[in-house]
Amino acid sequence: MHRTTQLTLAAALLASFAFAPTAFAGEPNGQDLYKTYCKSCHAAGSAHGEYTPMTLIQDQWERFYKEKYAAKHATAQMPDGRKVLEAITPEMLAKIRKFSVDHAADSEQPMTCGK
Ligand code: HEC
Structure with a gap:
């Protein structure tokens, strides 16, 4: 492999590491997960x-x-x-479960899962 190619690859690798934290910043919470996963099948008008x-x-x-x-x-x-x-791991499900129980009809803060 040419030295310039190696350098270019090394630079690309470093750049991708540098961007990784940004990509993972903001761990999805229960509401985000409910919206992304559950709502894809249970939005208004859903057959399910x-x-x-x-x-x-x-x-x-x-x-x-x-x-x-x-x-x-x-x-x-x-x-x-x-x-x-x-697709929904046990860790994700635990967050979704907490979100739905915390915002159930008889909770102190009943909620839909948002817009
Ligand atoms: C890929 C589609 C899909 C996704 C994603 C999905 N569901 Fe469902 N859900 C269904 C289907 C299909 C049924 C069964 C409907 C039936 O029995 O006629 C169902 C049933 C239900 C029921 C009714 C259970 C009962 O008492 O009969 C609830 C509540 C529910 N889902 C909540 C959720 C929650 C919370 C999530 C996210 C963790 C979720 N669903 C994700 C398709 C989905």
Whole structure:
């Protein structure tokens, strides 16, 4: 390999490292994840039903995550073809769960998942 090519590659590599922190800055929170993942199938008018945090009360959300989520989404696929149960990792689901329970219909701050 030519020395200039090596230098160019090294510079490109350094540049990509330099940009990485920016790309990962701002860890998505529960609301971001709910909007991106859940809402893609549960927006208003969806054939799968419209669900926002305030659609259910806290007990119903807890029961949903404990007893229904896995079974109801066993075969569901994201628009990019990944299985819902794989695309949404346990860490992501924990954030989504907290967001939906914290903003359920009977919570102190009922919420839809935003615009
Ligand atoms: C790829 C599409 C898809 C995604 C993404 C998705 N769902 Fe679903 N969801 C479904 C389907 C399909 C059903 C089953 C509907 C039925 O039973 O007719 C369902 C059912 C539900 C139900 C109703 C369960 C019941 O009691 O019958 C709730 C609540 C729900 N989803 C919440 C969520 C939440 C929260 C997320 C995000 C973590 C999510 N869904 C992500 C497709 C999806």
